[in-house]
Amino acid sequence: MSRAVEQSNRAMLRARDAMDRAYAEPLDIPALARIALVSEAHFIRTFRATFGETPHRYLQRRRVERAMSMLVETGRDVTDICFAVGFSSLGSFSRTFRQIVGESPSEYRSRRSAGDATVPSCFTKAWTRPSSFG
Amino acid sequence: MTMNAITRSQLYVLDQDEALDFYVGKLGFEVNTDQDLGFMRWLTVNVPGDPQREVLLEKPGPPALDPATAEQVRELLTKGAIGGWLSITTDDAHKTYEDLVAKGVDITDEPTERPYGIDFGIRDPFGNRIRIGQMFPRA
Numbered sequence: 001m002s003r004a005v006e007q008s009n010r011a012m013l014r015a016r017d018a019m020d021r022a023y024a025e026p027l028d029i030p031a032l033a034r035i036a037l038v039s040e041a042h043f044i045r046t047f048r049a050t051f052g053e054t055p056h057r058y059l060q061r062r063r064v065e066r067a068m069s070m071l072v073e074t075g076r077d078v079t080d081i082c083f084a085v086g087f088s089s090l091g092s093f094s095r096t097f098r099q100i101v102g103e104s105p106s107e108y109r110s111r112r113s114a115g116d117a118t119v120p121s122c123f124t125k126a127w128t129r130p131s132s133f134g
Numbered sequence: 135m136t137m138n139a140i141t142r143s144q145l146y147v148l149d150q151d152e153a154l155d156f157y158v159g160k161l162g163f164e165v166n167t168d169q170d171l172g173f174m175r176w177l178t179v180n181v182p183g184d185p186q187r188e189v190l191l192e193k194p195g196p197p198a199l200d201p202a203t204a205e206q207v208r209e210l211l212t213k214g215a216i217g218g219w220l221s222i223t224t225d226d227a228h229k230t231y232e233d234l235v236a237k238g239v240d241i242t243d244e245p246t247e248r249p250y251g252i253d254f255g256i257r258d259p260f261g262n263r264i265r266i267g268q269m270f271p272r273a
Contacts, residue, residue: 002209005209005212006212007212009212012213013212020243021243021244051213122263
């Protein structure tokens with residue numbers, strides 16, 4: 001029983017890691033389901049049960065987290081960053097960013113300054129990824 | 135009071151033989167101590183040439199943990215939420231990355247230049263996070 005949960009958890013984590021790694025590529029549910037060794041429908045359901053959100057939402061937060069970092073740490077323009085993190089239109093990027101972060105990409109950039117601290121990026125990744133858990 | 139160094143730290147693993155395959159066989163760590171103490175298998179590894187800093191690869195279970203708690207630990211570990219983490223330095227992040235990809239290690243982050251260096255992320259077979267970085271000299 002518990003063994004099955006552990007195997008399922010680890011497989012879901014492997015799929016989530018694949019999204020983290022290839023965040024700029026289109027969401028490929030069939031490929032992720034293959035990594036997790038389950039059917040597509042089962043994958044989305046199980047991912048949500050494991051991590052508390054859908055794969056789509058997780059990937060959105062991963063991309064927005066990357067965009068937040070690039071806005072602060074680089075001088076690249078917003079459109080450039082939008083495509084670099086995997087959004088296919090500026091409209092959907094701006095909408096998603098505002099919905100998740102609560103302000104526009106340029107507002108976010110102007111409010112933050114680079115170089116607050118030097119922490120390993122896995123922590124930045126996990127802790128600056130905007131929450132969808134309230 | 136003066137403290138000198140962190141010499142031992144701990145990661146939970148689900149299987150100590152599989153942990154050895156990964157940490158020694160794939161990452162190239164050295165076995166520091168592998169001893170059956172009767173009540174537990176004391177298994178520590180270290181980065182080659184740095185035996186002063188050991189990582190204990192501990193299997194969660196009774197009697198240290200009751201069975202239900204051990205099960206919770208295993209569930210959190212396998213979903214990447216137990217908190218186990220190592221940060222390791224390398225002279226050449228890209229080369230180390232290529233080596234580990236060739237060995238089939240799970241990659242969580244491609245090598246990327248950051249303000250502090252070039253680093254990438256991997257996952258151990260159980261769910262622990264490992265960061266490997268070629269660090270820039272600190273200002």
